Amino acid sequence: MTAPIAIIGTGIAGLSAAQALHVAGHEVQLFDKSRGSGGRMASKHSDVGALDLGAQYFTARDRRFVDAVQQWQARGWVAEWKPSLYHSKNGQLSASPDEQVRWVGSPRMSAITRAMLGALPVHFSCRITEVFRGRQHWNLQDAEGQSHGPFSHVVIAAPAPQASALLAATPKLAGAASSVVMEPTWAVALAFANPLDTKVDGCFVQDSPLDWLTRNRSKPGRDGNPDTWVLHASSSWSKHHLDMPKEAVIEQLHGAFAELIDCAMPAPIFSLAHRWLYARPASAHQWGSLADADLGLYACGDWCLSGRVEGAWLSGQDAARKLLAHLQ
Structure with a gap:
């Protein structure tokens, strides 16, 4: 045998x-x-529901992977995500013209x-x-x-x-x-008792400790309160603050989020931080x-x-x- x-x-x-x-x-x-x-x-399972702390979404370009994703969709494992996307540069928000098809696991990435x-x-x-x-x-x-x-x-x-x-x-x-260099990412999740008054569902960020942020409820299968957000720090910021205590990471990234978003921001009712030591390769x-x-x-x-x-x-x-x- x-x-x-x-x-x-x-x-x-x-x-x-x-x-x-x-x-x-x-x-x-x-x-x-x-x-x-x-x-x-x-x-991540939490007191405010499941949170996608790692991969936020994915795209499919290679025909073999496209075929696999279509099979996953037919089985209910994934759904297309159609967020209201923005870019932030020098503190200025602008709508993203990006029309790339994005997929997420349903009802969470781990599905x-x-x-x-x-x-x-x-x-x-x-x-x-x-x-x-x-x-x-x-x-x-x-x-x-x-x-x-x-x-x-x-x-x-x-x-x-x-x-x-x-x-x-x-x-x-x-x-x-x-020989492969892997870069780290600090991820922070925040939850608010009432939905933040913003049109932003996802945002690519430059000139900030943040690299990305997203509203969890904008993804298929993730409805409900409280209003949860996931923030990803840039690789550069994460490398420079690799051993920072989680409470301090939350405080700094929450502050960067408050500066960037176009609405009033109350204190969160829930927060957590997770360090991805090997988040992504530095080069392909x-x-x-x-x-x-x-x-x-x-x-x-x-x-x-x-x-x-x-x-x-x-x-x-x-x-x-x-x-x-x-x-x-």
Whole structure:
């Protein structure tokens, strides 16, 4: 009996690879250090409802991903988001002429990865610290010292700095992953008892600690009170304030939001901050995925391509394609 394939990470890239391998008839086992799937697509449960703290929306340009998104839409996993978008520069708000089609998970971003995971076997709250090879098979060791395996192949779908450490068995791939610079993002959620009196649903921001802000209720499936907003700091601001206490991050980004928005702003009734240490790659690559087919070790993620949700999905597909081609 053939050993299963291990997939480390249940974000879009890992689940894209897992689905492709499962459809091709291979047994997979997934591992994730978090309590649920999604990676940066995850949604945070809070006292004011689910909050999309990571990926805010995604676009689809590649025909393969367009087809996948249309299938997701037919299944009710995603919906088109048609926000009233603005730009802010030098403190001035202006309506955005952007007509790009944007998609969001419904009723939250994590709905996509939960649906993709389905009934596939997964080990949550299991941080893999080492990937090592025996005579014929791979084994994994977790942070608790437990061993998992044997596995015929391993697909690592983690942010580049984490992937690099797990790719120690193949220095060439480890070196490629370690060359990727990942930038951080501070995210803050604020809730107000009454809706803010503004037409802004989303805003791209320049010349501010903020990079992006959005009104949660403007997205499909997220109606209701209180009025929740998600703010993303710029990569530059986040890097310079990486270890700032969360309370101070909330205070500063709330202040930047109040300066930018075109309405009176009362004190929030709820706030939280979350630091994404590896939010996005600093630059795009064209690797598709990394592979040592002879060893049976692969790596994928948005950092292998565009840095977008689409890039993550395509990278997972590319890793699965390379693995399946080697088995033929």
